[in-house]
Amino acid sequence: MSELVLEPAVRQLEMLRAREISVLELAEAHIRQIERLNPQLNAFADFDAGPVREQARAMDVAPANARGPLHGLPVTVKSSIATAGYKCEIGSLNHRGEIPREDAVVVARLRAAGALILGTTNCPEFLMAYETANLLHGQTRNPWDQERTPGGSSGGESAAIAAGMSAAGLGSDSGGSVRVPAHFTGICSLKPTPGRIPGRGHLPPCVGPFSTLGAIGPMARTMADVELMFRTLSGQDDADPASPPVTLREVKESELRGMRIGFFEDDGLTPVTAETRAAVRAAAAALRDAGFCVEPFRLRTLEPLRKLWWTFFVQCGAMFYEPEVRGGREKLSPIFREFLEIAEKTGPLTSTELLNAWAEMDLLRSKTLEEMREYPVLLCPVASAPAWRHGERNWTIDRQTVAYLDAVRYTQWFNTLGAPAAVVTVGRSPEGLPIGVQITARPFEDEVALGVAGILDRAFGFSPPPMACGS
Structure with a gap:
């Protein structure tokens, strides 16, 4: 059954629609994977197989006209996104045992689309870290190497998806929190333009400056799965002042190829590993082979x-x-x-x-968008290095010491810009750890970022961590 749970979400849905497998059978496969691997990885904040089986049985007898686009797909939700009936404690003893009575808007949309919610996943306390550990649920470990972190703050989510304990899920990102975990665990993710996937119901609320910095974003093993989640869950929430009335757009590959892509291997201040440079170069070469104009370019506004x-x-x-x-x-x-x-x-x-x-943020965003007129798509690293060991806080790269928050600065720029940014795994470190690249587009052009990232994902593809493939 480990082969089944590692299939892309779109393939699992095809099997469900064709009645090759029942919702209950697919749920049981995921339950077995969770029971086998979660004791080692500690990805979940709340999971109970009983209610999952009850949901699955009900879905199997639901009439055809009541089946949404995600009918029966086993998914997870970061425990900072209100999910009725599940612990959403934001990793804090201050919120121990808190179970929301109402779903966040995006979780309500998940349920309406027919998704089968497996549980909520672990995060660092109050989401303010790039690794996942807290006094409430402990430390989450990376399925590629349990001595290393799966990242943060959506680290439980990334570990669950990479290990086949979930087909897809929801994280949130104010500084790289769906992108760094995707990079660390070898999966795909999208930080959307804020509000395109409604943020109402996130804990804590995305208000003030966090209405620009923060976004709820989909995570999965393939970009096709991420795009399915985005297209299913996006759309204006008319009670959310940060949610724009932007409709979904179809972007053909021919239109994408008309956009110049600028790429850079580092920001000129914080070095990256040789393998990270190689991953960016490989991604640039793959896009050129696919017919894109890809040229060296670095924004002047990064710092x-x-x-x-x-x-x-x-x-x-x-x-x-x-x-x-x-x-x-x-x-x-x-x-x-x-x-x-x-x-x-x-x-x-x-x-x-x-x-x-x-005031400076608005002026700086305007200046950056002017620069991006020439290169509306950017390709760059996700972080200076692949997944680090638990508790590591500085690294030597190119004979330069790189500090903790500097190592992940490569995601932070695009939170300030409020731009969509996707992550796809392209390379490997000498230890065999995944290395992702980041594809960014202008605000509200999420479909462009998804389209370019999808081309890269088809060129490189997901590889499961070895521990996920056992029986």
Whole structure:
């Protein structure tokens, strides 16, 4: 059954529609994979096989006219996205045992489309880390190497999908949190333009600067699966001020090939491993072979975008959480205390600094979009290196020390820009770890990013971690 659970989501759905397999049989295959691997990986925050079987039995007898496009597909949801009936504790002792009564808008759409929800997945406390560990559920491990992290903050989600414990799922991303985990575990993901997949019901709410930085995004083993999730779940939420009235668009490959792609192997400040450079070059070559014009190009606004991301994510993030954690640091996980210590070194923002930063963000986004007129698609690394060991916080690359938050700066720019960015696995490290590349398009051109990423995914494809293939 391990072969079945590692099939793409689109293939699993084909088998369900053709009655080659029942929803219950597919659910049982995933339950067995979870029971076999989750004790080692610790990807789930909440899972109970009983309700999953009940859902599956009901779906098997549902009339044909009540079956949506995801009917019977086993999926998971990051435990920061409200999912009625499942623990959504944001990895914090402060929220131990919290079970939402209502679904987030995107989870309601998942259910309406017929998806079979397996459970919720682990995340770092309050989502403020690039690895997944907390005092509530412990440490999540990477299926490629259990001594390494699957990333964060959607690390439980990426580990579950990579290991075949889930066909697809939902994460969220304010600084790379669906992209870094995809890169670390060898799967695909999309950080959409904020609001194209509604964010209402995310915990904590994507408000203030996080309405630009943050987005709920699909994760799966193939870009075809990611695109299916995006097309099924996107659309305006008219009660969400950050959700735009943008309709789905069909973009033909001929139209994509008319767009120039700019690529860069590093940002000129923070080096990347040789294998990461090789992955970007391989992706650029594959796109040229597919008929694209791919040329070296690096945005001049990268470092200002990153500094603004730091202002909003690190400094504002700490300020947002300060009332909740005040006087209770002993209850906080080491990984969140580490985040607070980083923020405290920078210091809190004054009202004038915040106002100036907010104005600067609009001006800087405008300048960046002007640059992207020539190259509306960008190809670059996801991070300086592949998945790191639990607790590692600096690395030597090209004889230069690379610090923790600098290693993942390659995703942060596009949160400040509010642009869609997809990740596809292209290469391998000497240890056999996956290495992804990032494909970014202009805001609201998510279908462009998906289209180009899909071409790359077809050229390289998903490979499962060896532990996922056992019986």
